Amino acid sequence: MVTIKEIAKECGVSTATVSNILNGKKNVSDETRAKVMAVVERTGYTLNYVARGLRRQKTQTIGIIAEDIGQFTTPEMIEGVMEVCEDNGYKTIVQNLRFYSRWNDIWFDNEEMCNTMIYPVVQEMAAIQVDGIIYIAGHARKISKYPTQFNIPSVLTYAYSQDESVPSVVIDDEDAARVMVKYLIDHGHRKIGVLAGEQDNLHAKLRVRGYQKALYDAGILYNPDLIIYAGWGKEFGYRESAKMLEKGVTAVFCMSDQIAGGLYQYLFEHGMQAGKDISVVGFDNQVISDYFLPGLTTTKIDLVGIGRTAMNLLLDKLDGKETEKLIKVPCKPIKRQSVCKIK
Amino acid sequence: MVTIKEIAKECGVSTATVSNILNGKKNVSDETRAKVMAVVERTGYTLNYVARGLRRQKTQTIGIIAEDIGQFTTPEMIEGVMEVCEDNGYKTIVQNLRFYSRWNDIWFDNEEMCNTMIYPVVQEMAAIQVDGIIYIAGHARKISKYPTQFNIPSVLTYAYSQDESVPSVVIDDEDAARVMVKYLIDHGHRKIGVLAGEQDNLHAKLRVRGYQKALYDAGILYNPDLIIYAGWGKEFGYRESAKMLEKGVTAVFCMSDQIAGGLYQYLFEHGMQAGKDISVVGFDNQVISDYFLPGLTTTKIDLVGIGRTAMNLLLDKLDGKETEKLIKVPCKPIKRQSVCKIK
DNA sequence: TCAGTTTAATTAAACGATTAACCTGACATA
DNA sequence: TATGTCAGGTTAATCGTTTAATTAAACTGA
Numbered sequence: 176m177v178t179i180k181e182i183a184k185e186c187g188v189s190t191a192t193v194s195n196i197l198n199g200k201k202n203v204s205d206e207t208r209a210k211v212m213a214v215v216e217r218t219g220y221t222l223n224y225v226a227r228g229l230r231r232q233k234t235q236t237i238g239i240i241a242e243d244i245g246q247f248t249t250p251e252m253i254e255g256v257m258e259v260c261e262d263n264g265y266k267t268i269v270q271n272l273r274f275y276s277r278w279n280d281i282w283f284d285n286e287e288m289c290n291t292m293i294y295p296v297v298q299e300m301a302a303i304q305v306d307g308i309i310y311i312a313g314h315a316r317k318i319s320k321y322p323t324q325f326n327i328p329s330v331l332t333y334a335y336s337q338d339e340s341v342p343s344v345v346i347d348d349e350d351a352a353r354v355m356v357k358y359l360i361d362h363g364h365r366k367i368g369v370l371a372g373e374q375d376n377l378h379a380k381l382r383v384r385g386y387q388k389a390l391y392d393a394g395i396l397y398n399p400d401l402i403i404y405a406g407w408g409k410e411f412g413y414r415e416s417a418k419m420l421e422k423g424v425t426a427v428f429c430m431s432d433q434i435a436g437g438l439y440q441y442l443f444e445h446g447m448q449a450g451k452d453i454s455v456v457g458f459d460n461q462v463i464s465d466y467f468l469p470g471l472t473t474t475k476i477d478l479v480g481i482g483r484t485a486m487n488l489l490l491d492k493l494d495g496k497e498t499e500k501l502i503k504v505p506c507k508p509i510k511r512q513s514v515c516k517i518k
Numbered sequence: 519m520v521t522i523k524e525i526a527k528e529c530g531v532s533t534a535t536v537s538n539i540l541n542g543k544k545n546v547s548d549e550t551r552a553k554v555m556a557v558v559e560r561t562g563y564t565l566n567y568v569a570r571g572l573r574r575q576k577t578q579t580i581g582i583i584a585e586d587i588g589q590f591t592t593p594e595m596i597e598g599v600m601e602v603c604e605d606n607g608y609k610t611i612v613q614n615l616r617f618y619s620r621w622n623d624i625w626f627d628n629e630e631m632c633n634t635m636i637y638p639v640v641q642e643m644a645a646i647q648v649d650g651i652i653y654i655a656g657h658a659r660k661i662s663k664y665p666t667q668f669n670i671p672s673v674l675t676y677a678y679s680q681d682e683s684v685p686s687v688v689i690d691d692e693d694a695a696r697v698m699v700k701y702l703i704d705h706g707h708r709k710i711g712v713l714a715g716e717q718d719n720l721h722a723k724l725r726v727r728g729y730q731k732a733l734y735d736a737g738i739l740y741n742p743d744l745i746i747y748a749g750w751g752k753e754f755g756y757r758e759s760a761k762m763l764e765k766g767v768t769a770v771f772c773m774s775d776q777i778a779g780g781l782y783q784y785l786f787e788h789g790m791q792a793g794k795d796i797s798v799v800g801f802d803n804q805v806i807s808d809y810f811l812p813g814l815t816t817t818k819i820d821l822v823g824i825g826r827t828a829m830n831l832l833l834d835k836l837d838g839k840e841t842e843k844l845i846k847v848p849c850k851p852i853k854r855q856s857v858c859k860i861k
Numbered sequence: 862t863c864a865g866t867t868t869a870a871t872t873a874a875a876c877g878a879t880t881a882a883c884c885t886g887a888c889a890t891a
Numbered sequence: 892t893a894t895g896t897c898a899g900g901t902t903a904a905t906c907g908t909t910t911a912a913t914t915a916a917a918c919t920g921a
Contacts (some may be wrong), residue, residue, distance in 0.1 A: 176644075178877055189901050194879060202899055219667065224645045225571045226877035229906045234568065234613075244600070247805075250593045257587070257614045266646065268579075268611045271600045301519075302567045303609065322561065368554040368642045409809070436809045462590075463809045466752070468786040521907055531869050543868055571905035572876045858892060 177218045185218075186211050197222065203291075204280045217384030227305060234235035237304035237489065238327075240296050241272040242313035247461060248478055252332055253480020254307050263448040263490060270296050270301060274313055290320045301325040307489045310334075315345060328492040332485045334378070335501070342492075344485040344502045348378055348507055351506035352385025352428070353392075355456050358472070358508060359426045360393045365453060367401065368424035370412055370434045374404040382430055382458070396513045405434070405516045412437020425517055435471055435513075449513040460509050470511030480504055520561045528561075529554050540561070540565065542690055542832020562660070571647060578610045579854075580832065581648035585617040585656035590804060599652050607822060611646060613639050617656055622628055633663045644668040650832045652825075653677075658688060658720040658772050668790070670836040673829045678720070678844070686707055686836075687828040687845045691721055694838025694849035696735075698799050701851060702769045703736045706860030707797060710744065713755055713777045717747040725773055726797035748777070755780020769797035769861055775804045778814055778856075792856040803852050813854030823847055839840045 183190040188207060196203055196211050214220075228234040234324055237260050241249050253269070293310075300308055308327050312318065312334030319337040321329065331343035337431050359367050369386055372379040373420075383402065390397050403419055405411035412434035419427060419438075429435035435457035442449055449455040451467045457464055460475035481504050491498045522540075526533040527543040531550060539546055539554050556664045557563075571577040580603050587637035596612070603610050615824055626687050636767075643651055651670050653662065655677030662680040664672065674686035702710050713728055726745065727773045733740050744760055748754035755777035762770060762781075772778035778800035785792055792798040800807055824847050 176877095180877075189882075190878075190900085191868095191901065195900090201895095220912095221641055221644050221668070221867085222571075223877055224648065225568055225577065225647045226906090227879075228568045229566075229572050229908090230877080230879045231548045232906070240722070244593055244597050250587055254614065254616075257612075258616070261614075261616075266611065266613075268609065269600075270609075271604075272803060273601070274774050301564050304566060306569045307810075354904060357770075359821065394907080415610075439809075453746055462804075465781075466806045467808060468783060468811065521909095522909095523907075527919075533908075534872080534910075535870065538870090545867095547869060550869080566907050572878090573909045575876070674915085714878090716901080 177220050178223070180435055181349040182214050182218065185214050197444065204290035223372060229505050233266060233306055234304045236268055236305045238308045239267050239269045239274065239311065240300070240308060241269065241311045242272045244271045246275060246313045249313070250475070251478035252311050252482040256486045259483050259486035259490070268305060270299065272296065282315065289318065294322050297325055297327070299320045301327060307493055309485050309489060315348065317377070326370045328489060329488045330485045335451050339500065342488055342498055342500050342502060344478050344481050345504040346481065347505050348381035349385040349388070354508055355458070355474055356386050356389035356428055357392070359428065359456065359514065360389060360395070362454065362482065364417045364426040365395055367426045368419045368422055368427045369402040369406045370415055370419060370427060370429045370438065371402055372407045379404065386428060388440070404495060405438045407433060410438040412499035413440050416441035425464065426514070427461055429455065429457045432457040432459045432471060432473055433465045434469070436463060439467055450515050454514040456514060463492045469511065469513055471473055472511045473509050474514045475507045477507065520563050521566070522595060524556050525554065525563055528557050542605055576649055577610055577647045578696055579608060579646070579648045581643035581651045582610050582611065582612045582654065583643070583651060584613065584654045585615045589618060589626060589656045591676065591819070592656070594821035595654050595825040599829045600824040601824050602829035602833070606838055611648060613642065615639065632661065635844050637665050640665045640670070642669055652828050652832060657780065658691065670811055671832060673828045673832045675824050675834070682843065685841055685843050687824050687831065689819050690823065690846040691724035692731070695725035696732045698727050698808065698817055699852055700735070700761040702771065702797060702857065703732060703738070705797065705857055707769040709767045711762045711765055711770045713758055713770060713772045713781065714747045715750045715773050716746055722747065722773060727770060741800065746858060750774045751777060752776045752780040754774035756783050759784035766771045769857070772798065772800045775800040775802045775807045775814060775816055779806060779810070779823070782810055783795040793858050797857040799857060810856065812856055815854045815856045816852050818850045818852050820847055820850065
């Protein structure tokens, strides 16, 4: 690899001059500039970022720590982050914790465990000398001990930071659920069941709150018996479908598209149809929801937007600006054909 | 940030000794080692990889260049690569070309265009001083001008390298298609339609070849009229369904799960069912295929496996070993309920 | 006892770029 | 004439770590 030193020698100038030219500084005659650039072109010189990084103490690199790339929410958030990075001349380095694929779906709410995982990666990021970190959680939860001792500006996404100095960008679970349930109510539904995730999960809690709010706004009495906490997967939706239908609900709010998929399967096997015999809504607007028949009405989480927002926040922090501590990115209802009016 | 120099001063030894201790070299007394390690622990010293990289001329970093992370095939391949990297002490740095999201689904077969895209990223990777590169293509095609002038050991995935020095890992499109069609034939089908991608696409060509082979093996005459080239999306599948059914086929081999999704929609709207009125198979085993009703029989592409294989190949190259030039990773049929026997 | 080896260190030169500080000559200004 | 300013450079230190070369003392064995 050809270095600045060789260029300098060949041109009979100092390395400082070559460096100045490559960095677009003034105080160089057009003649010298042309001579140097010619040699740079001819030799195919490539800047060594490692050397520059060492000297400048800035690597123009953002570290992305993903709890699990396999989690469906992660790649899109990464994409949003990368987009903003690219537009601002930052490179990205990605670390994948493989939380779920490695430990088979253990839900990481255990603080102790989390910290033993996060600390070393952040340390690694410090060793790499990243200028900032975007931490992408796999699901909503409180993160109380994000390691700040390395003094790397960081932003959390999808999880709630418990630390003043580390802002987070999350989805507005509560309001998204409220809007979705209101949509059902607007279609005449009054007895609305909920197929929820785990009871102690933060997503689930917030969405139930949104559900309650929508009922309250419409003057409908909240009946906790209409909520079945099961899990997030298709299999849970399928398993609890019969029990849910027995309650005589006219609509079901599923807290994930997968759960709705389970319900659809049950309906299919029993000769029923969503949007006709019963109304169904999902959550997430995963790719699958567009393939349901009939198409599933659901809530789109703007994951790319979360990534973008988080990275812009980080950019502000890097500029030394004061930033917000918590940004809730709104969700957007996607209307398909799984909801029908009640006469 | 505390450096090796400060540790050295505090312990009254040279930086060389500290470095030797941190790198587990012998020739250090237990006493000195203990003293230094104590200070390292206490101060929370973190190695500076940038400095080490500069000195060692090795960064222990693999560059991953993805044509588009939004492409459904990409994240899983990245995951496979990262897994092997992690197990071997390599970090990864990811560049996202955003081929499709940036240019709205332009299919990058144009060599010229490709090169103008790839060259600068590889150069960037050279500047970052990565030890090797995994290039993740968005779809099967020939890549004829992968830039080799930077002398970075590289492996291509999902696309066919035209360069002896750059091996590639691809899926075995032809055989996967053959197996799938044979499966239909084994169920008694003889008139099998194909909803294919674009005619000039390499995936499509290879899969058609597999289709022909299966027919040939079974002694069925190949009728090109049963193939409709449309595109890869749901909308194409839907649009061409009527035309396909008019041909009187008893089974349809869809070249993507999305196409099959379009066909399913058509069947749904016309009161028909896959696996009952007609047999349908897809390709890719995307998440959606498990949500089709009834479940779609399809072909699983082992994307994580491709990533792993590619990275292991790169590891061999980095060790200076001689490697294969082309590895075809086999696909695996996933049997669900969309295929029925013909009586 | 002494040459030879081993152990436990040190010294100083890299790695490649950046940058603060300095230098030199030309020209302008009062 | 003295002083200041500016263009167009150069010098040399520096970033933090590694490592080849060297040293000095201690030990080994015949």
